[in-house]
Amino acid sequence: MNVMDTRATSAMLYLDGVHVSFDGFHAINNLSLTLAPGEMRAIIGPNGAGKTTMMDIITGKTKPDEGTVLFDGTVDLTRLDETRIAELGIGRKFQKPTVFESQTVQDNLLLALNVDHSVRGTLFWRGSKAESERIDKVLETIRLTDARNRLAGSLSHGQKQWLEIGMLLAQDPKVLLVDEPVAGMTDVETHLTAELLKEINKNHTIMVVEHDMTFVRELGVKVTCLHEGTVLAEGSIDQVSSNERVVEVYLGR
Amino acid sequence: MTPHILTRSLDRAATAFVLIVAAVGVLIPLSNLLLPQGSMFQVPTYLVALWGKYVCYAILALAIDLIWGYCGILSLGHGAFFALGGYAMGMYLMRQIGSRGVYGNPVLPDFMVFLNWDKLPWYWYGFDKFWFAALMVLLVPGLLAFCFGWLAFRSRVTGVYLSIITQAMTYALLLGFFRNDFGFGGNNGLTDFKDILGFNVQAEGTRAVLFLLSCLALIVAFLICRAIVTSKLGKVLIAVRDAESRTRFLGYRVESYKLFVFTLSACMAGVAGALYVPQVGIINPSEFAPGNSIEAVIWVAVGGRGTLVGAALGAVVVNYAKTFFTSGPLAPYWLFMLGALFILVTLLLPKGIVGTFNSWWEPIRARRNSPDAESAAREDGVGAPNPAE
Numbered sequence: 001m002n003v004m005d006t007r008a009t010s011a012m013l014y015l016d017g018v019h020v021s022f023d024g025f026h027a028i029n030n031l032s033l034t035l036a037p038g039e040m041r042a043i044i045g046p047n048g049a050g051k052t053t054m055m056d057i058i059t060g061k062t063k064p065d066e067g068t069v070l071f072d073g074t075v076d077l078t079r080l081d082e083t084r085i086a087e088l089g090i091g092r093k094f095q096k097p098t099v100f101e102s103q104t105v106q107d108n109l110l111l112a113l114n115v116d117h118s119v120r121g122t123l124f125w126r127g128s129k130a131e132s133e134r135i136d137k138v139l140e141t142i143r144l145t146d147a148r149n150r151l152a153g154s155l156s157h158g159q160k161q162w163l164e165i166g167m168l169l170a171q172d173p174k175v176l177l178v179d180e181p182v183a184g185m186t187d188v189e190t191h192l193t194a195e196l197l198k199e200i201n202k203n204h205t206i207m208v209v210e211h212d213m214t215f216v217r218e219l220g221v222k223v224t225c226l227h228e229g230t231v232l233a234e235g236s237i238d239q240v241s242s243n244e245r246v247v248e249v250y251l252g253r
Numbered sequence: 254m255t256p257h258i259l260t261r262s263l264d265r266a267a268t269a270f271v272l273i274v275a276a277v278g279v280l281i282p283l284s285n286l287l288l289p290q291g292s293m294f295q296v297p298t299y300l301v302a303l304w305g306k307y308v309c310y311a312i313l314a315l316a317i318d319l320i321w322g323y324c325g326i327l328s329l330g331h332g333a334f335f336a337l338g339g340y341a342m343g344m345y346l347m348r349q350i351g352s353r354g355v356y357g358n359p360v361l362p363d364f365m366v367f368l369n370w371d372k373l374p375w376y377w378y379g380f381d382k383f384w385f386a387a388l389m390v391l392l393v394p395g396l397l398a399f400c401f402g403w404l405a406f407r408s409r410v411t412g413v414y415l416s417i418i419t420q421a422m423t424y425a426l427l428l429g430f431f432r433n434d435f436g437f438g439g440n441n442g443l444t445d446f447k448d449i450l451g452f453n454v455q456a457e458g459t460r461a462v463l464f465l466l467s468c469l470a471l472i473v474a475f476l477i478c479r480a481i482v483t484s485k486l487g488k489v490l491i492a493v494r495d496a497e498s499r500t501r502f503l504g505y506r507v508e509s510y511k512l513f514v515f516t517l518s519a520c521m522a523g524v525a526g527a528l529y530v531p532q533v534g535i536i537n538p539s540e541f542a543p544g545n546s547i548e549a550v551i552w553v554a555v556g557g558r559g560t561l562v563g564a565a566l567g568a569v570v571v572n573y574a575k576t577f578f579t580s581g582p583l584a585p586y587w588l589f590m591l592g593a594l595f596i597l598v599t600l601l602l603p604k605g606i607v608g609t610f611n612s613w614w615e616p617i618r619a620r621r622n623s624p625d626a627e628s629a630a631r632e633d634g635v636g637a638p639n640p641a642e
Binding site: 059082092098099103107111112118119122167 | 492
């Protein structure tokens with residue numbers, strides 16, 4: 001018990017005994033998971049394993065029926081709404097790339113910057129040098145400098161995924177939740193995305209959900225396999241992919 | 254507030270719009286007052302009043318475009334805020350009649366004497382003073398919008414559900430104002446106005462000034478809207494329109510943004526209504542009719558949603574067409590034509606008049622401005638029609 005407590009306080013994200021059911025369907029079943037500060041964790045698992053629901057719980061979109069969800073050791077996330085949680089420093093990239101299509105790449109990043117988000121602050125906002133420097137830096141990181149004035153809607157699928165990761169960077173959260181970042185990407189783009197995430201991981205804690213096993217292997221981080229809303233296996237990619245149960249329910253023989 | 258907001262918001266088209274409205278606001282009254290009657294260029298008084306009405310409608314259209322075009326809030330009850338502003342002004346004008354009414358009661362308006370009321374209801378107090386009425390013109394629609402929006406946006410009522418409850422709101426007000434015991438003249442509404450601030454409302458000079466004031470109000474409303482949509486707040490509004498939940502996950506309090514523009518928009522609609530009433534000489538419950546609010550949304554769609562100038566233009570064009578057709582042999586078919594117009598615009602001109610013009614003109618202008626950026630513009634699709642719309 002004592003051991004658990006110290007882990008809970010030092011963890012960036014701490015989920016314990018979380019249950020969620022939708023109309024009798026147990027989407028999340030006694031889920032417990034801990035993410036250490038600075039860690040990158042890959043989450044795998046078959047469809048319906050509860051990966052996205054777990055992210056919904058962490059970001060406040062879904063309230064758990066029971067269980068503990070703590071951020072930064074002390075903050076109870078189950079009591080807060082999406083805006084508050086985003087302000088605390090949890091950023092999220094959605095499964096389907098969601099960028100503001102009718103605005104430019106640059107404006108997308110500007111909107112994501114973690115500056116004053118109040119109505120008054122944005123009405124009387126003036127750009128500052130520090131802000132534009134940060135945007136330039138993010139544009140460079142996500143390789144979209146040349147596309148800065150293009151409408152986000154005109155980007156390719158892969159570029160939209162990057163732009164969304166860039167928006168996360170501009171938000172500069174403590175934890176990044178990244179849902180299927182390489183879905184629909186070419187092999188080269190997938191490789192570049194892995195490099196990008198590793199680079200970002202130097203300063204941020206990341207949780208990434210992905211089906212692409214080559215990509216997960218390339219990340220080279222601890223892997224958690226979910227099944228029916230609970231943790232099936234946890235460990236290095238080799239340990240997890242050799243686990244009998246994981247092979248049975250997810251990887252296939 | 255700060256000068257940079259103004260300079261940033263005034264691009265070429267916006268400046269042209271302001272100048273045109275200002276010119277119309279000055280020239281029409283001048284021609285009406287100074288040129289001899291019957292001269293070719295003299296604008297008859299009835300036309301001044303008619304165009305004054307159009308200008309008020311244009312303000313209402315701007316108010317709707319601000320929330321619908323930029324924030325995606327489709328209010329089908331904005332006529333209610335317009336009518337409330339109109340009633341506030343109407344109450345002031347009623348109290349100005351004084352003992353000149355049919356029953357000659359110095360305090361009670363005619364309809365109250367007729368209903369055998371012996372004293373003024375409390376909510377009519379203060380309306381004998383212009384400043385109080387002017388304050389209520391802003392406050393009543395603003396407060397209603399604030400309460401309504403606070404409940405609706407906080408509960409995350411969006412899309413068609415929000416549209417439906419705004420319709421219900423204006424319909425409920427329609428039924429209320431129809432009742433005699435509500436205290437606003439029931440079915441007949443408020444009319445038979447005599448003067449405003451001591452000037453005869455029927456006089457040509459007063460009408461000319463009211464027209465000029467309406468144009469000024471249109472310019473001010475336009476500048477406020479421009480300042481908002483060109484600020485970072487405007488970018489947030491568009492973000493809310495296009496991907497509300499994404500905006501929330503970025504840490505924006507979406508409901509505060511919606512509440513802000515919705516309330517502001519209602520106040521603008523109230524001002525439009527207040528300017529409308531002295532020019533048409535009557536306000537009655539039919540202004541709350543759900544159909545009115547829907548018509549106002551059609552003006553915006555025809556002119557071009559999310560363009561501001563388009564909304565104002567749409568209001569004038571559609572209402573001019575309405576006047577033209579309903580005063581001829583085609584009168585019985587006007588509603589069919591309005592319906593057809595809406596369908597045709599949705600199918601053929603989904604961006605409205607101004608939106609379509611922009612998407613045709615922008616690439617040409619971009620090419621002309623920077624010849625070397627031409628190839629880049631073609632590759633990148635800079636200035637291409639907005640694919641998200």
